[in-house]
Amino acid sequence: MYDFDFHNPTKIIFGLDAEKSIGSVVEQAGHRKVLLVYGSQSVQKSGLLDRVKKKLDRKNISYVDFGGVVSNPVLSHTRKGVELAKAEKVDAILAVGGGSVLDEGKAIAVGALADEDVWQFFIGQEVKAALPIYTVLTLAATGSEMNGNSVVTNEETKQKYNIASPLVYPKVSILNPELTCTVPADYSAYGAVDAIAHVIEAYFTKSPGTRLADRLVETIIKTVISSQNIISKEPGNYDARAEFMWTATLALNGLTPCGVGECSFPNHMIEHSLSAIYNIAHGAGLAIVMPAWMRWYSKHNTEQFERFADKVFGVKGAEAGINALEVWFKEIGAPTRLQDAGISADDIDMIAENGTGLAKLWGIDAIYTKEVIAEILRLAV
Amino acid sequence: MYDFDFHNPTKIIFGLDAEKSIGSVVEQAGHRKVLLVYGSQSVQKSGLLDRVKKKLDRKNISYVDFGGVVSNPVLSHTRKGVELAKAEKVDAILAVGGGSVLDEGKAIAVGALADEDVWQFFIGQEVKAALPIYTVLTLAATGSEMNGNSVVTNEETKQKYNIASPLVYPKVSILNPELTCTVPADYSAYGAVDAIAHVIEAYFTKSPGTRLADRLVETIIKTVISSQNIISKEPGNYDARAEFMWTATLALNGLTPCGVGECSFPNHMIEHSLSAIYNIAHGAGLAIVMPAWMRWYSKHNTEQFERFADKVFGVKGAEAGINALEVWFKEIGAPTRLQDAGISADDIDMIAENGTGLAKLWGIDAIYTKEVIAEILRLAV
Numbered sequence: 041m042y043d044f045d046f047h048n049p050t051k052i053i054f055g056l057d058a059e060k061s062i063g064s065v066v067e068q069a070g071h072r073k074v075l076l077v078y079g080s081q082s083v084q085k086s087g088l089l090d091r092v093k094k095k096l097d098r099k100n101i102s103y104v105d106f107g108g109v110v111s112n113p114v115l116s117h118t119r120k121g122v123e124l125a126k127a128e129k130v131d132a133i134l135a136v137g138g139g140s141v142l143d144e145g146k147a148i149a150v151g152a153l154a155d156e157d158v159w160q161f162f163i164g165q166e167v168k169a170a171l172p173i174y175t176v177l178t179l180a181a182t183g184s185e186m187n188g189n190s191v192v193t194n195e196e197t198k199q200k201y202n203i204a205s206p207l208v209y210p211k212v213s214i215l216n217p218e219l220t221c222t223v224p225a226d227y228s229a230y231g232a233v234d235a236i237a238h239v240i241e242a243y244f245t246k247s248p249g250t251r252l253a254d255r256l257v258e259t260i261i262k263t264v265i266s267s268q269n270i271i272s273k274e275p276g277n278y279d280a281r282a283e284f285m286w287t288a289t290l291a292l293n294g295l296t297p298c299g300v301g302e303c304s305f306p307n308h309m310i311e312h313s314l315s316a317i318y319n320i321a322h323g324a325g326l327a328i329v330m331p332a333w334m335r336w337y338s339k340h341n342t343e344q345f346e347r348f349a350d351k352v353f354g355v356k357g358a359e360a361g362i363n364a365l366e367v368w369f370k371e372i373g374a375p376t377r378l379q380d381a382g383i384s385a386d387d388i389d390m391i392a393e394n395g396t397g398l399a400k401l402w403g404i405d406a407i408y409t410k411e412v413i414a415e416i417l418r419l420a421v
Numbered sequence: 422m423y424d425f426d427f428h429n430p431t432k433i434i435f436g437l438d439a440e441k442s443i444g445s446v447v448e449q450a451g452h453r454k455v456l457l458v459y460g461s462q463s464v465q466k467s468g469l470l471d472r473v474k475k476k477l478d479r480k481n482i483s484y485v486d487f488g489g490v491v492s493n494p495v496l497s498h499t500r501k502g503v504e505l506a507k508a509e510k511v512d513a514i515l516a517v518g519g520g521s522v523l524d525e526g527k528a529i530a531v532g533a534l535a536d537e538d539v540w541q542f543f544i545g546q547e548v549k550a551a552l553p554i555y556t557v558l559t560l561a562a563t564g565s566e567m568n569g570n571s572v573v574t575n576e577e578t579k580q581k582y583n584i585a586s587p588l589v590y591p592k593v594s595i596l597n598p599e600l601t602c603t604v605p606a607d608y609s610a611y612g613a614v615d616a617i618a619h620v621i622e623a624y625f626t627k628s629p630g631t632r633l634a635d636r637l638v639e640t641i642i643k644t645v646i647s648s649q650n651i652i653s654k655e656p657g658n659y660d661a662r663a664e665f666m667w668t669a670t671l672a673l674n675g676l677t678p679c680g681v682g683e684c685s686f687p688n689h690m691i692e693h694s695l696s697a698i699y700n701i702a703h704g705a706g707l708a709i710v711m712p713a714w715m716r717w718y719s720k721h722n723t724e725q726f727e728r729f730a731d732k733v734f735g736v737k738g739a740e741a742g743i744n745a746l747e748v749w750f751k752e753i754g755a756p757t758r759l760q761d762a763g764i765s766a767d768d769i770d771m772i773a774e775n776g777t778g779l780a781k782l783w784g785i786d787a788i789y790t791k792e793v794i795a796e797i798l799r800l801a802v
């Protein structure tokens with residue numbers, strides 16, 4: 041077992057109508073004016089945004105509206121948020137939405153206290169300060185509600201990069217599973233793929249021999265599958281949505297990689313190119329990349345792939361486990377080949393070229409050269 | 422899934438020689454004078470205490486020695502620590518030792534900022550303030566390094582009661598598995614029993630249907646068993662000690678009961694009477710109580726006991742699972758009957774009478790009457 045630090049200070053308030061407490065939460069923390077970050081129609085249509093505003097009103101907390109965050113949030117919009125946060129001198133960020141809204145909210149929190157352009161923090165500059173962040177989550181997938189990550193796309197350069205800093209852990213995240221009961225079938229499926237992707241990267245790329253980490257990952261994958269199987273048939277099943285929501289949070293809150301030593305995130309690295317270029321959903325891209333990467337990588341760590349096959353799907357052999365995962369992705373309605381997402385095999389070289397940027401930034405470019413990325417992508421044709 | 426709040430702000434620094442950082446940790450938090458709480462010989466013999474002091478010296482942090490904490494820490498000694506902390510005006514507690522040392526350190530942290538006698542907080546008074554707590558752990562078992570609990574025995578009244586407060590979560594806990602490599606075989610076994618007991622209580626007494634919680638508990642129990650089986654044969658095996666140490670922390674850091682709703686701690690309730698009266702090790706008492714309680718309780722929740730048998734031991738039927746656990750307790754050298762700990766069956770009524778006090782305090786006295794506690798204890802003869 042390798043050395044590690046673990047520190048996750050985010051408070052989770054989980055349950056039916058949990059967003060009712062948002063006014064008290066922000067008030068007790070001593071904030072008087074927040075930037076209210078959200079997407080577009082769904083939080084307005086559902087009435088959630090109004091409910092949140094009423095709770096803030098009741099505690100005399102003022103707010104500045106900043107809607108319009110898109111899926112795969114973009115740098116240009118993030119910069120507008122930073123300007124607004126500075127101009128309005130807000131003292132906290134309140135993000136209401138899914139992972140994209142939370143991620144952009146975190147980036148704004150960093151940019152609002154910096155003199156530099158916010159993109160600098162995505163290309164290597166260390167975060168020194170950030171406004172306190174509060175979230176009300178409406179889509180379970182990214183784990184952003186309980187971690188220090190923020191992913192934003194620079195539309196000009198087609199770079200989908202991330203900030204990783206302890207300063208952007210939300211202070212409090214509110215998770216009401218009922219808010220996710222209306223998430224459409226495709227986005228539910230993408231969320232399931234995303235949560236599995238979050239734990240699978242370290243599971244396969246770490247050194248062998250950490251049984252606890254293996255078992256925790258298998259627990260998370262099995263629970264994602266069992267709850268998503270219920271959600272596919274009964275989208276409004278509260279208990280399944282709840283179990284899925286909390287499982288997705290634990291999938292990327294720092295717990296599963298404790299003690300596993302060095303590991304890498306090649307599936308995320310390759311997928312970021314797909315969603316940066318084609319603006320497809322992150323989970324959809326991962327469902328395409330993962331089986332291909334697993335087939336390419338399984339020769340490096342066959343025993344762990346055999347374990348995965350056995351423990352998660354009860355089948356024998358590395359290839360059988362990968363096949364079972366791919367079949368399950370198809371069953372829940374996720375694409376598993378480039379063409380399923382309308383991406384031509386002719387683009388593979390161009391995608392691979394894009395991928396080398398992140399490979400360099402994450403220090404895995406010695407293994408993941410342009411040729412290797414292309415080789416993996418050809419397995420997804 | 423039931424509503425819950427989760428907030429565990431303790432930072433864990435885990436690894437070989439991790440205690441080297443203690444000076445910087447205390448300095449960076451801005452403390453200048455700490456009460457150094459420890460037990461007796463082992464931390465002095467091993468040289469750990471001196472190493473910790475040197476690290477404090479190097480950062481010009483002064484410390485007041487307060488040794489002599491005993492296993493099953495007692496109120497009279499805790500009160501002395503409170504007096505000393507007040508007289509010396511320390512601004513933090515640094516506990517170096519096992520769960521007993523940490524628990525007494527937490528109680529001192531509470532008493533030092535209170536006008537009332539510290540025992541008041543064990544019999545129901547709410548904790549309003551506590552000195553910041555830092556720990557260097559030398560024995561994996563109680564989970565005190567990452568939770569808000571403190572258990573102390575009032576020797577006069579034979580009451581082994583607890584404080585539960587978010588204010589006594591350690592700020593930072595340092596876990597170096599190597600420090601546990603010299604823990605004797607019996608105390609290693611008691612630690613394993615304790616960790617299993619921590620997760621088993623909610624697992625069996627909660628409502629059915631939370632798959633994630635079930636799987637997390639099974640993961641923890643299986644890892645306790647697999648690592649303890651290695652430790653039994655190779656006490657100095659770093660990886661097994663490391664995996665055991667982190668698993669024991671996760672067993673009582675608030676993670677496993679998330680969303681399971683109401684649950685109770687009857688095994689701990691009954692055991693507290695055993696160690697309060699006979700001063701036996703907590704884990705030893707639990708190994709005696711658990712199989713008896715499981716046999717008594719299994720009729721209430723047979724399906725979950727069948728699941729336990731299947732998932733943890735791969736055997737069929739509730740009774741077979743309980744037997745397998747009891748056999749394993751014996752294998753690792755833990756007592757499983759009252760007589761194994763030198764306790765006479767004639768004392769059962771007296772023990773049961775003692776148990777009713779905690780049953781009342783924990784609000785489970787409607788089920789756990791004196792007669793029921795005695796009935797359970799008779800299954801441990």
